[in-house]
Amino acid sequence: MDWQPLWLTFRLASITSVILLVMAMPVAYWLAFGKFKGRGVVEAIIGMPLVLPPSVIGFYLLLAFSPSYWFGAWIEKVLGMRLVFSFPGLVIASILYSLPFMVYPIRAGLQSLPSSLREASYTLGKSEWTTFYKVLLPNCKPAILTAFVLTFAHTVGEFGVVLMIGGNIPGVTKVASVAIYNEVEALNYPAANQYAMVLFAITFVILLLVYSINNRLLRVRQSS
């Protein structure tokens, strides 16, 4: 059994989740407390990857990343790199693809905090940033953990987008979900089964951990 595709899947999922965690915080805060027009439009755009077929995202990214189109050509000129068929390209695609999985749980966590928390902090002269960082975030740990893990798991399960823009290069873009597909095509069911079992077991363990940690955190909160 070749561990490379599995290792690549977990590298992709980890990098995507960490980048998204940083990116999603301000977006989630803004959606939770910001007052602005056109809120529905922003929410719809962020939620699109939940409902769009991955083939649609993959198709448009293939065109966007291709050096024959302006965006891909511009990236190639400025950064000297090509996003299609590359690991950085997969990371960007995964960030788009898993965005709502990070933003929505954090936003829900922030909104569920009692408003007296924010008000007390402001009354004590703390800035908005300090309040967010020192008061609000520590109080929605379960939500952040859930968001992180859902994002990670969703990226592990990514298939359609990678199939479209990855080009199946071993060690670069051949992730585990694509490796399974290849093995089935090559009628090599035992190998496909090995990959599938590993993914199945790992995702189950991750989710089990999250829910048990979350339940404990919630119990602590309720008893205090």
Next chain:
Amino acid sequence: MNIQRVFLLFSVILAGCSKPSDKIVVATAANVQYVMKEIQKEFARETGEEIQIVVGSSGKLTAQIREGAPFDVFVSADTKYPQEIYKNGGSEEEPRIYATGSLVLWAKDIPETELSTAILATEKVKKIAVPNPRNAPYGEAAIEVLKAQVLFEKTEKKLVYGESIAQTAQYISTGSVEAGFNALSIVLSPEMKDKGHYIIIDSTFHKPIQQAAILLKHSDASPKKESSTKFYHFLYSDKAKQIFKKYGYK
């Protein structure tokens, strides 16, 4: 729009759905898809019978046939997969070769005068698209060519694998890669004509790309048995041979 109305609308839509058609279903390898459209027309003209085409890579279609997909005839891109189906008892007769394919090197923006396998090793070409050699015969042939011409070491790092001939064609025709290997039947198709330039690879550099079809097993009571057999024989008729020739098959 209350909830009952939505349900009512749904049930009306669902009620309007038709039964599965009784047309025969032909599972078709991606490189044969455009030719098959023409064969479909010709077959309908001669017999008045319609066929349905399902396109995929030969490997995927074979896996689906093994798991009981409702296909009647399988037109593969190679001989290995149909043979596999025959060995597993998926057909009463051995697969037969219907055509031999030709491999091309195809590029969107490299002019024909400069296009050769040698250019693949130069700076001009950063990425080369190849159908996945593990399950696509044209990909296997492409790798044989690169090895035979001592270009494989220099180009290995540039290779990008499409999951079928069709996806590889997509990579080449959108310019995501500078060049790639494909089937002559694809570049001659109306959909891909004028999308760049191609050269035919000398077939002495690779094993012949023989393509076989197989008539899948039917019970004697099956209403599709007769028309499937008729279509399978039509594939080997002179009429069909002419159409295959037009698309660059030998």
